[in-house]
Amino acid sequence: MISFSPTEDETAFVDVAEGFAKDVIRPKARECEQNRAVDDAIISKAEEIGVASLEFPESWDGLELPLISQVQMLQTLSYGDLDIVQGLPGAGDAASIIRLASQNPALGTYKEAGRGGSWPNVAFIDAFDPEEPWAEQLQISRNGDGYTLNGVSRPVRLGAGAEYVAVAAVDTDDEPVVLWLHNVPGSEHWMAVEGDYRLGLLSTGLARLQFNHAEVHANEVLAKGDEARTLIDGAQTRIRILQAAKAVGLMEAALEYATEYTAERKAFGKAIAQFQGVSFKIAKMAIETRVANHLVWEAATKVDADKDDALEGSLRALYRTHRSSLFVTDAAVQLLGGHGFVDEFPVEKWSRDAQAQAGLYGREQDLLTRRGERIVNGATGAKKGVLQ
Template sequence: MISFSPTEDESAFVDVAQGFAKDVIRPMARDCENNRAVDAEIIAKAEEIGVASLEFPEHWDGLELPLISQAQMFQALSYGDLAVVQGLPGAGDAASIIRLDPESPVFDAYKKAGQRGVWPNVAFIDAFNKEEPWAEEMQINKNGNGYTLNGVSHPVRLGAEAEYVAVAAVDTDDEPVVLWLQNPPGGERWSVKAGDYRLGLLSAGLAKLQFDDAGIQADEVLAQGDEARELITQGQTRIRVLQAAKAVGLMEAALEYATEYTAERKAFGKVIAQFQGVSFKIAKMAIETRIVNHLVWDAATKVDAGKKDAVEASLRALYRAHRSSLFVTDAAVQMLGGHGFVDEFPVEKWARDAQAQAGLYGRGHDLITRRGERIVNEATGAKRGVLQ
């Protein structure tokens, strides 16, 4: 039997994250959204507790936490506000790529910059899955020992202020490749197309990145071929789990807020939580939240243990997290009635953030399709093995 009971160290980290989320992040979330940036006070506190270095190895001065510990921390932080957490500066999703190959000389400059006190922002462009329509807009051409990069990315978090860009893609020869680009001071290796692309996650620095004949040198190539394919697969798996964990934190916030509201608000002489339709919906919201929480923690433990089905577990967790977070946040808006659409109440913001989160990290149809393909491929491979 798998136990999800946290260790003492994990509990201590989560307690710190929960206090930070309630006391600092939640009260300042709306201001951060209005300013389209995370407040400096939040950033300073996040740096103090090491949020930016959870994935990094100890010899990078990182915490090198297991994925299950990180999932619990990000879940707790996102209870404060998902958009703020997505906008915290640092390596972002690229941290999972660094975790998997920290000795690569490609990262030397970034490592030195971070160990001076502040980890620079990294935008991670995942254009590896060609079935994504926008992925075809990224063209990577082999150029001697390097590459030439053209096209525009989908909106990525931290893109607006990124000093580095990590790209996971397939080149025009159908070879997987992982690239690591630095924009030197005053450099113009890419241009930023900022905007409110999905009306949510407005504190996360969302931006599309435009590349026009950007030259990639050989020492900026992290991996190619089968090595790149494996690196991307493992990196995507870790990223999915962490993003699903953040969605759980968002769901917990919406569930708690809606529950407290309906327990206090009265209609026709009694609190509205006593009406059957309301109580049933609250119960369904709670069930969905617990289901996703279990799937996320199960996936995290499988990744930490190196289980064969870890990739599938991550796809399942993120798919359900997106579906359930959309339901829970929308239901929270409905529970508040007309107040649900007023920005004095946080639920309308959370509903927008849930939509943006699902858009950034894979639509439900895409995730379930990838999971189905993996099941079929594994079954076909197993069958061939028996026949041989």
């Protein structure tokens, strides 16, 4: 039986994150969205408590926290505001690549650049799934010991100000490859193409990355072949769980706000929370939030325990979390009535952020399809005596 009771260390981390979320992040949410950038004071505080180094190994002067500890901390921070948490500078999703390949010499320049705790921005392009529409627009072809990149990526967070880019993809010979690129003056690998993004997560530096015959040298190749596939699977698993945890934090904020609003708002002489239609919706929001939370925590503990079904668990957790977050944030808007669409109330922002989050990390149908493929391939492999 899995226990989700936090340890003393986890409780201490969560307490710090909770104070930061309520006292620093939440009051600045609208301002950061309007400025389309995270406030410098928030960045300084995040660096002080080590948010950027949660995933980094100790050999990188990181905290190297278990995934379950990171989940609890990021969930709490995102309760303050998901947009701000996603816009915090640093390695972003590529931190999971670093966690799993920390000794790779290709990462040496980034490790040196981050000494002192201020890590340069890294954009992570995940074009590994050949069925992903955006994968077709980014071509990676072999060029001697290196590669040549052409095309444009899908929108990625931290892309607008990225100094480094990690790319997980399949080359034109159908071989998996992981690249680690650094834009240096005079030999730019890519150009950031910022779009007119209006939905949500406006503080995250969203941008597409354009490559025009970018030459990638052998010392910029992190892994290829089976080694790359293993690295990508491991990193994707961790990223899905961490992103799902952030979405749960957003759901908790929306649920709490809607519950308090309906308890205080009155109609026909009583709180609207006492009306059956309202109370039922609040109950369903609470159920969806708890289910998503448990799936995320379960998936995190499976990764920490190195369970064989950890990857499948990450897909299940992210799928259900995206589905639930879209419902919970939309329901919060509905429960506030006309106020739900007014920017003086945070729920309309949270609803937009939930939609943007699902767009960045996988719509429910896409995640469900991938999960189904894993189940079918696993069953087929089992019959043949082969693990797929």
